[in-house]
Amino acid sequence: MFPSFSYEMPTRVEFGRGVVRNVGHEVSALGSRVLILSDEGVRKAGLLDIVTGHLVEASVLYELFLDIEPNPKDHNVHRAAEAAGAFEADCLLAVGGGSPIDCAKGVAIVAAAGGRIRDYEGRFVPAVTPLPVIAIPTTAGTASELTFGAVITDTAEHFKFTVKSPALAPKVALADPEMTATMPRNLTAFTGMDALTHAIEAYTCRVATPFSDAPALVAMDLIGRFLRRAWQDGRDMEAREGMLLGSLLAGMAFSHSDVAAVHCLAEALGAMYDAPHGACNAIALPAVMAYSMEACVDRYADVARCLGLSFATTEEGARAAVREVQQMARDLELPSIAVFGVREEDFEIIAAKAEANLSNPDNPRVLTRADYVALLRILTGTV
Known part of the structure; x- marks a missing residue:
């Protein structure tokens, strides 16, 4: 007897060498003001220059937010959500490993619906539509670019919790192997x-x-x-x-x-x-x-x-x-x-x-x- 199950994959995956070149087109299809969530390691590797160059070519307005730690913290999400609001971002672009991408998922709901990220612990149905997320992975491991959960650290309790909803899954994942080649x-x-x-x-x-x-x-x-x-x-x-x-x-x-x-x-x-x-x-x-x-x-x-x-x-x-x-x-x-x-x-x-x-x-x-x-x-x- 086969088990009962439900299958849903909300993310469109574009895989292949050079697909990062399409980032301007993909962002333009979802918004006009994009907050890029990444970290200093990705910047130092030169990968953000590649991404922002393509955004400039497509005349996309962007702002950078790089204050994201490994094991993204609740305060990373809250500060990034504030930055998204100040920039009036209508789209989020996560460039990096699991930490920037998970942080972007948290920002997507907090920036849209308010509150604290811990308010959304567990599986939830959002009352408002989260900001759309595009993900460009620079590691080959977490697969956060196509999952609909995010793991965030509660810094007060030293506790990791998950927020999960198909609505948080990135709309598009640009999975370009060339963006992973600088990993040590x-x-x-x-x-x-x-x-x-x-x-x-x-x-x-x-x-x-x-x-x-x-x-x-x-x-x-x-x-x-x-x-x-x-x-x-x-x-x-x-x-x-x-x-x-x-x-x-x-x-x-x-x-x-x-x-x-x-x-x-x-x-x-x-x-x-x-x-x-x-x-x-x-x-x-x-x-x-x-x-x-x-x-x-x-x-x-x-x-x-x-x-x-x-x-x-x-x-x-x-x-x-x-x-x-x-x-x-x-x-x-x-x-x-x-x-x-x-x-x-x-x-x-x-x-x-x-x-x-x-x-x-x-x-x-x-x-x-x-x-x-x-x-x-x-x-x-x-x-």
Whole structure:
């Protein structure tokens, strides 16, 4: 018997080398005054100059807002919403990784409807139409450019929360692999493993459907083939294309399934230490896979097939998938979570937040607080 499900993808995706040239046309179709949300890293890489050059050619009025931190904060959203109002922006353009894009989604509703971003926590139906968002990803990992949720940090409570509505999804995503070519090695590794996490968790979680399975399987194949290549040579454009496409497909998958324990742990760590979300996912993935494997042997064997592995039995395949992801982490020189200053005295607090995450029940093996503490001991080498 097949599961019941609902499928919706509000974002039009334009994929390919050079599609960023169309940004002026796309913005003009939605508004006449655009607030660009980005960050200093994107500016220093020269990517904003490319985008604004095309906007000038199309005679589009724009204003820049660059005060966006990794793990976007509530105050980033509120200040950007004020900037949007002062500029009388009728359209938002997010250029960057998940942080500027998630921030833009938050600004879209706060600038239009008022209030504080925490007022919209959870899934909601907006009373007014949010400002339209166009997204240009400069990383290949978060897939925020086509998802309809945003993860924001409440700075008072050190808590990450989600706002979610199809109305927040970008109207258009200009997914240009050339815009990802300047990523340094460590960011390529973290975002690439983030994308792999999305695909694996979407496929192995308890609420997977055929519509999430299909893109997840293709995403795993692409990431397995191209992540190491993109890390080794950032100017390998075939590898950059493969990774961006894999990231997009993984985003489609988890948007119509869920994530699971890796994200539960990563979001708790990110809120506690302001650690980069993709990095937390990347570092936690191998350990959580090993911990969850026995509850999802058949699907883990499918993961192994997608990663190009051969095996005789499904049990061997599941173990091979875990070993391959562990090897990938070593090949990409991923650090320990100790680099984020994780303290043993914080384990119980982190574990409690992870256990309370709404995605925890969807992990193949539902983890308890004690399980998360055990994982933290493994990840920090304090077993």
